[in-house]
Amino acid sequence: MRLTWADKIAIGLLLAFSLGGIVYSLYFMPVAGLKQAEISVDGRPYKTVLLRPGYKETFRIGGASQYNVIEADGARIRVLEADCPDQICVKTGWVRQAPQQIVCLPWRTVIRVTEAGQTDIDEIAR
Amino acid sequence: MKTKHMVLLGLLTAGAAILHIVESWLPTPASAPGVKLGLANVVSLFALAFFGPREALYVLGARIVLGGLFSGAIAGPAVFLSISGGMTSLLVMALLNRWAQPPFSLIGVSVLGATAHNAAQVAAAAILVGSPGVLWYLPYAVLFAVPLGAVTGMTALFALAKLPQKSLS
Known part of the structure; x- marks a missing residue:
């Protein structure tokens, strides 16, 4: 039950995408909220x-x-x-x-x- | 299909349907609609790893129909979301499981499957409401999918390790 390097890269990229997206949407919130x-x-x-x-x-x-x-x-x-x-x-x-x-x-x-x-x-x- | 095979698939379907229904009782966080625990995905992943994509598809399809029937809204939006999320997730997991298992472990396959599930659900919700504004929830959906997918993958790995392999033959 070990994470392989590919697992870690995928998890890292996904987290980076989602956190980046959240920060982006908070900065440019406008129309949404x-x-x-x-x-x-x-x-x-x-x-x-x-x-x-x-x-x-x-x-x-x-x-x-x-x-x-x-x-x-x-x-x-x-x-x-x-x-x-x-x-x-x-x-x-x-x-x-x-x-x-x-x-x-x-x-x-x-x-x-x-x-x-x-x-x-x-x-x-x- | 051998009888033992069929019985085991039936058991998996029953388990998946129960998880699906129990999960629909849980409240979803208001800040992130469409986020689910993905409990039933444990069974999809298990079926995929233990049997193969075709059997996983059988279990998934039966689970969605049963879940829809028990929730009382077989043609409702929840079933539409289940189908789009479940099918996309299974497709991604089947492809990864077949072609990219050495670099990825089952946990990685599960994380990417959960991400595909939530992303597809958000996209389906956006289509359903007819407003692309719903896509603003995508990062949140992905953020939740990563840890939940990892837990799902570990659960399936535990189950695979505990289940005696010869119970199939």
């Missing part, structure tokens, strides 16, 4: 932001009072500032992964991170 943030107020869709690298936007939802200031920076998004009493939405901080969300219950603002391009792999991977 783009996320978007769906912002809704009072249950109605308000705005959808595509979270892409190099993108920055800060905008304000609400009136003079009852507001949320939302900041998107590259692949992440957060509530920068709000005048809600509990400040939970601000303390949630940055979110970037698909099931994460920020909820401001008092002002009924929800920011959900979802996959931008759905590939329904999960349905067939079984």
Whole structure:
């Protein structure tokens, strides 16, 4: 039960290919794993932001009072500032992964991170 | 085909089908869909080394049909993936076993077979979904295939060493 030289070369090449591929895909991730943030107020869709690298936007939802200031920076998004009493939405901080969300219950603002391009792999991977 | 031969192939098929079904109960890691342990591949490899490519093909075909029947989705995507992965893997392993056994050991044959299996499954999944984006999983599939294939090869080697050779004749 010894590995021959050919075994070792094959294993080495395969590992090099896969690790190289993973590093490559992480560096040039783009299209594969783009996320978007769906912002809704009072249950109605308000705005959808595509979270892409190099993108920055800060905008304000609400009136003079009852507001949320939302900041998107590259692949992440957060509530920068709000005048809600509990400040939970601000303390949630940055979110970037698909099931994460920020909820401001008092002002009924929800920011959900979802996959931008759905590939329904999960349905067939079984 | 001798009766003993046939009985042994039947036993192998039953073992392969059980492994195939048990494996389908296990959850797959979310980060790498299509990655399976390849337990049933132990039997394919064993049949290939002990009998030959034709017998291995019989066992593989019967195993996929049985596995499909027991999972209740004989025409489902899982069976399509099993066929594409299993056939490609067996083809690669049969060719290597026949022509490249001296440089490679059975472990190397198994590693390359497992790689072919996972690569073919990812490719089949990409065709099924109609999106080449699925091919991004290929490196992950290969990464998992190497250690799992090595374990499969060692298991088959152990089984071959323990099984008395004269049980065939």
